Amino acid sequence: MTDKFIITPNGPLKGDVHISGAKNAVLPVLAATLLTGQDCVVQNVPDLSDVEAMCGLLESLGAGTRWDREAGNLTVFSSGLERHEAAYEWVGKLRASFLIIGPMLARLGRAKVPLPGGCAIGSRPVDLHLKGLAALGADIEHAHGFISAKAEKLTGARIYLDFPSVGATESIMMAASLAQGQTILENCAVEPEIVDLANFLNAAGADIRGAGTDTVKINGTNGMRGITHSVIPDRIEAGTFMVAAALTRGDIRLTNVMADHLKPVTAKLKEVNVNVQETDFGLRVFHDNTLEVIAADIKTLPYPGFPTDMQALFMSLMATAAGTSIITETVFENRFMQVGELKRMGAEIKIESRSAVVEGVRKLAGTQVCASDLRAGAALMLAALTADGKTELNGANHIDRGYCNLDTRLNQLGADVRRIS
Numbered sequence: 001m002t003d004k005f006i007i008t009p010n011g012p013l014k015g016d017v018h019i020s021g022a023k024n025a026v027l028p029v030l031a032a033t034l035l036t037g038q039d040c041v042v043q044n045v046p047d048l049s050d051v052e053a054m055c056g057l058l059e060s061l062g063a064g065t066r067w068d069r070e071a072g073n074l075t076v077f078s079s080g081l082e083r084h085e086a087a088y089e090w091v092g093k094l095r096a097s098f099l100i101i102g103p104m105l106a107r108l109g110r111a112k113v114p115l116p117g118g119c120a121i122g123s124r125p126v127d128l129h130l131k132g133l134a135a136l137g138a139d140i141e142h143a144h145g146f147i148s149a150k151a152e153k154l155t156g157a158r159i160y161l162d163f164p165s166v167g168a169t170e171s172i173m174m175a176a177s178l179a180q181g182q183t184i185l186e187n188c189a190v191e192p193e194i195v196d197l198a199n200f201l202n203a204a205g206a207d208i209r210g211a212g213t214d215t216v217k218i219n220g221t222n223g224m225r226g227i228t229h230s231v232i233p234d235r236i237e238a239g240t241f242m243v244a245a246a247l248t249r250g251d252i253r254l255t256n257v258m259a260d261h262l263k264p265v266t267a268k269l270k271e272v273n274v275n276v277q278e279t280d281f282g283l284r285v286f287h288d289n290t291l292e293v294i295a296a297d298i299k300t301l302p303y304p305g306f307p308t309d310m311q312a313l314f315m316s317l318m319a320t321a322a323g324t325s326i327i328t329e330t331v332f333e334n335r336f337m338q339v340g341e342l343k344r345m346g347a348e349i350k351i352e353s354r355s356a357v358v359e360g361v362r363k364l365a366g367t368q369v370c371a372s373d374l375r376a377g378a379a380l381m382l383a384a385l386t387a388d389g390k391t392e393l394n395g396a397n398h399i400d401r402g403y404c405n406l407d408t409r410l411n412q413l414g415a416d417v418r419r420i421s
């Protein structure tokens with residue numbers, strides 16, 4: 001039985017919160033350290049169970065890791081990489097473990113990685129990763145739930161992604177960094193985490209141009225070297241605290257944020273009458289009770305559209321907004337897992353294919369609920385902050401995957417969240 005949280009409503013959140021390094025930037029960067037064959041120091045690393053799982057995976061391949069969690073510094077000794085097979089257990093813990101296939105292929109000429117299973121939010125295929133690696137000259141085989149890839153030498157190619165997949169863009173960028181010749185990757189993802197990975201790779205000796213646009217050129221190099229790199233702040237963790245301030249009609253200041261990365265979230269919060277101010281310390285998010293929070297429609301899209309990772313969190317806000325909002329999830333096929341639990345709290349939500357119609361109610365009611373995945377869990381925790389009565393939120397392990405000490409950090413802002421082991 002995993003830990004649970006008891007959340008007791010405790011009024012508006014007020015105060016300062018320092019945003020951690022981005023989970024979705026640090027995971028691909030840790031995979032990319034394997035390309036260098038040397039020691040890499042990654043800084044601003046968030047203390048997350050997903051990061052712990054990635055370290056375990058790297059060590060199972062022969063690389064060493066040393067993680068100073070307090071300081072947020074994680075060193076990877078990738079010279080030790082010697083095994084090309086990743087054990088099944090790792091992909092069960094961490095879907096992003098599949099990101100090691102590109103670096104292992106480039107460094108060792110072969111890789112055997114478990115095919116990621118689906119997860120709560122969808123089937124999570126990796127066909128676009130594999131199509132890209134095959135275009136670079138890898139022989140790909142799928143047998144007994146494992147993907148085996150091998151390539152004497154990877155050769156640059158022109159690749160067009162059917163969908164701007166974040167993971168596929170990362171896999172191909174990493175493998176192409178050590179390929180012979182130029183790779184042109186079109187219709188690729190443009191998320192800030194892609195730019196952060198390209199910055200890491202270029203600092204380590206790769207030659208990547210255009211990251212952050214839908215066409216990236218990678219000129220393969222012969223070797224890369226160990227470097228020190230600090231990952232970008234976590235825009236989804238920041239968005240989570242912004243919604244928490246809006247929900248509790250509070251006033252919080254976020255430091256260590258990159259306001260640019262939060263534009264779609266900021267725009268949507270302003271649309272529903274929440275104030276967001278850019279200041280030189282970061283972002284101030286507050287809601288005075290002059291104007292009520294009103295409903296707005298949301299459609300999740302690849303960056304710079306409204307982030308799918310913020311969909312459940314915004315649904316919690318819309319559940320008690322004035323009016324009806326239509327929330328359409330276009331990125332994942334099954335990312336409304338929070339709906340059933342929000343309805344148990346009294347939310348009025350109807351799912352019609354890829355859209356959820358949310359009719360705002362005055363207040364939700366505290367009850368027992370269960371987290372099914374990382375963002376759904378966070379959304380339920382936020383909804384509980386202003387519900388009528390206590391809420392018991394089961395499945396703390398889901399939240400630990402992507403948020404470090406979310407309960408204590410919310411409590412520092414005035415919430416009352418108790419963790420029960």
Ligand code: EPZ
Nearest residue numbers: 024096124125126127128129165166167168309331332374
């Ligand atoms: C990354 O997942 C993030 N994870 C996700 O965050 C995030 O929701 C997602 O990007 C979209 O922004 C990490 O970075 C570790 P995709 P990823 O490949 O790379 C389909 C969180 O909560 N697709 O852009 O898996 C796929 O099924 C997590 O922090 C294919 O069809 O996302 C999905 O429908 C959840 N074939 C869509 O593309 C492929 O080969 C988006 O997937 C790959 C993806």
